Amino acid sequence: MTLKKFTFNVIEKNELARTGLIETHRGTINTPVFMPVGTQATVKGAFMNDIIEAGSEIILSNTYHLMLRPGVKRIELSGGLHQFMNCKLPILTDSGGFQVMSLSKLNKIDIEKGAIFKSHIDGKEFILSPEESISVQKSLNSDILMVMDECPKNSNDYKKIKKSMDLSMYWADRSKKAFGENSHKALFGIVQGGLFKDLRISSLEQLINIDFDGYAVGGLAVGESQKEMFEVLDNITKIMPKDKPRYLMGVGTPSDILGAVKRGIDMFDCVLPTRSGRTGLAFTWNGRINIRNSKYKNDSRPLDVNTTKFELNRYSKNYLNHLFNTNEMLGSMLLTLHNIKFYHELMSEIKKNIKNGTFNEFHDKYINKL
16 A cells, blocks of 8 residues: 655745645644644543544654653554554654753763663663664654754853754754655654754754755743744744744743744644643633632633533533542543643634634734733
8 A cells, every 4th residue: 555645735824824734644734733742652631532532633752751661662562653552643753852851861962872861760771863763763653753853951052052953963964864765754853053043044954955854943942931932933934944844842832832823833742731731720712720729619610611522611610620629630631631622722713813814813812811
């Protein structure tokens, strides 16, 4: 059987904001798109069918975590990540670079060998090279793979950020060679360079010369302000390839997404809707609600009176407050579903307003509200 090639086409534009269609052999993805995060082969607290019914067209999973537990061989023996976690959607896997820097006990960065680190779980030593990262992602059988990069902490040290960016570009080239030719999968390059305009542009130009199926913006959501993040996007999105998807990694809040779409970004992922759901924070069109707050003890209204999906409007704030304050897991499950549903509603409204030519008005109405 011939598998469908990975393709991307822009459909509508409203200034820099745009809608598009990614086609994969596992299904189509309408952009702008939000990808729920299934770090360890599960979107925490939710059944996969519910994730799909909520509106998900693609999810993200994590190379670093899966190579530690349960291990690549175990997933490979199950037929790949889709079969292992019962997911029929396309899956994007990140390279593991960010988690190596943020979670593990990093022993050393070796230009040739890669990242030499100890697991944050049991202290076992691993070496993750660009070639090994691609090999792991191939074994997982994900649909969109990411190059191995170094993601430094937010810093004003120009020399440090440049050294890290140069390393990431070297590793990106090696990742591309390790990926080889595979037209029904995609490999995305990752733009690095911190908050420095010239480094970001240099990184992007080098990645374009290597030639990737999509271009991600990494090294953000690491402590910089939203204004600084938007400035980075302003500096590079206008010169990013127009015929390739653009992915802002690890972002973010609803207002982050609105501002990034305004600047031409197509793809997003973040743990925020699910992590917030587990801790009692709900996203709504009227702003955020901390359902643990005592003012909801006698509030018989649902989080969203208009929703019928999953019958979430049958659960009052009063009841949800009770669930969270008694540590009942159902509360986390309901708010996780609510938040994922809200994020997909947001993306749907964004697409509708881009199509109608009213995105700027929609952006201005909600950018400081959500």
